[in-house]
Amino acid sequence: MDLTAFAVFAEHLNFTRAAAELHISQPALHVKIRKLSESLGRPLYRREGRRLVLTADGEAVARFARGQRERLDQFLAEFAGAPAQRPVVLAAGQGAYLYLLGDTIQAALATTPLRLVNCDHRQMLAAVRGGQAHVGVSVLDVLPPDLTVRELASFPQTLFVPAGHRLAGRRSVRLRDLAGAALVVPPQHRPQRVMLEQALRAAGASWTVAVEAEGWPLISHFVALGVGLAIVNGCVPPPAGSAAIPVADLPPVTYHVVHQPSALTDARVAGLLDLLG
Template identity: 90%
Template structure:
């Protein structure tokens, strides 16, 4: 069925992997998606550089297809007299999983099948919009108008420094205090890196890159090794041997929970949302 094929394609956004999962050839999958697009009169995906992305119509079709698949699975399970085992799907990033969502996930797993997707905020929004995930958690600079959004938790941004550093005994700092320092930072073009570079430029602080690292655990590890200082989200625990100092002229980091407005009709999703607080 073309809808089922499109749901699999939307999950991968890759014709090779989707065709392998469906056990059909790539040309056959191209034909199915082209026919579905022609029957609807709308393009369902587009190419951005080397990536394929769903259009807004494609996200709507993928969401409908996955919802139809869930409803069919629930009906067949109920018809057979067995409880439905379709999992609730949560999409979030590494930081949220490590420092924010552990208790809620542990509690949810005790009573509900739960599948976890590890992704960045753009992938999370695409997963929720396309129906690949029921609930998403991330830091969002712009709140999506098409999804239900609520604040989950807010944290100050902190400077991590070795305990013997000149700034370690300060109760708070400003970005100009980092003039001349070497910093451990995320790779270029990551949202936190872009924000930090702009803020340091505005503050007139000259700095150098000590190390580029992906993820708070590795960034923190490099600070503990003495490679440089780092600005991190306040949800990250301060390791032994380091000091965590609030950065006064950076805005707090706010995590949000997002879901489709219709998701609250599913008791499993409502239960997960209640556990998230």
Template identity: 75%
Template sequence: MDERAVPAEALASFAVFAEHLNFTRAAAQLRISQPALHVKIRKLAQALGRPLYHRSGRRLVLTVDGEAVARFARAHDERLADFLAEFAGVVPGRPVVLAAGQGAYLYLLGDTIRAVLAEETTRLRLINCDHRQMLAAVRTGQAHLGVGVLDVLPDDLTAVELATFPQVLFVPAAHRLARRRTVTLPDLAGERLVVPPRHRPHRVRLEQALRAADVDWSVAVEAEGWPLITQFVVLGVGPAIVNGCVPAPPGLVARPVTGLPAVTYHVVHQPSALSDPRVTGLLDRIRPPAAARARRG
């Protein structure tokens, strides 16, 4: 393959497309038309001889080769930015990018983020996303580190365990199950539970466990995110099973649920990421506070 057939401009455009996976938004950021962006990406795929994305239902999804190209394009941009900064005699100001979900930001990473931003506000950029988007961000080079709960550890990324928590039942202090030291799945028979929306990983695992235990239950309300789920329990809508890192607000008690696996948060990164001292520095900052929080939980 002639490297001249893969211009840097096409790689830069593909990196933007890979971040949005939406031609309208990517073209707007690049300030070009959608047809022009389509042409750039089509020609790039032709030059490389591999499809770079495909459609899955209503979503566009990068292929494995597309993830590799996006990762290379971003690394190329970073190296060029570093060179130009050094050439101009200034310190490179690129931030470390961290991708994580709501639960990790609220209950696991807050102390680290506050400390890092207090030192230098340009050192850290945050992406809020679900675990699927987090893995995609790390694979494509959009994020240097990602934190989340993983059902299966990725074999193409390095995964480091941060903290493990039991699953607990939130109930009002006057609830019949509040008197128990621990709760079993059969104890939930007949309960109307506050749960995440369908197809969310926590909801899927919970339904599977209750079905295996032959527990008859129903949905009180579906809610997105631990804060809203907790608020519905406070309002008396129904009990909820949450990750043990979520603190119980006044009026609620948390009871460990036997028969449910513990929940483990991992930080993931590209195997080559540790060659960057900025990444290793942030990773070292994340791990001690997370481990301490797990012990307190």
């Protein structure tokens, strides 16, 4: 079974690019993948429109193939007395990188090659499941049963208001206190936006959109400019001239660390997980 070829194919999901990386022809790669699929008795990929996607069995084989490839590289490097070159891959979103993971990344880079992937939580879970990432960090509404998950940190949701605003001196606020407010919010259909709309509606608080913004830094910037108020994760520092007030009737935001159950067998990955606490 040519697992190496399938691992490369799974990275690209494109026969042209995968064949080029393997330095073989496309027909030869097609033959390798077909023979592997036949030997396992399962289809490993399917076509969805113009895209190729792995089946669930294909993801499992790709994960095994990547792991085998990494273990071989590690063994050969150790056998030759040289440091392993393949990096540990960490997948997380912008907020986690900006406000949670800086110290961990600096500490890890002192001892381990590290590759960072910036992605949303769905892409993170897909990367960990498929073996493209060793460790993921994100806020998760539903915990995946097939992966090992633990809490990293939990924060209240907070309201950013200019220092001179009527709510600025409060120790906490409730959503009904925001009636009539203009809010800086994420674009429609983003999870944070959906959650806010549902919660404000349930609280009976009417509000308007001051501006839609992608990412906590831009949202914070608009608050600093006086464009509107914003509800953000409590790990985000308030911009200059603004106050951060916990929102009492919103649940805390919890970041989780995610990895494959077998990840601890890799000392490099185990080291990164130790640094994450």
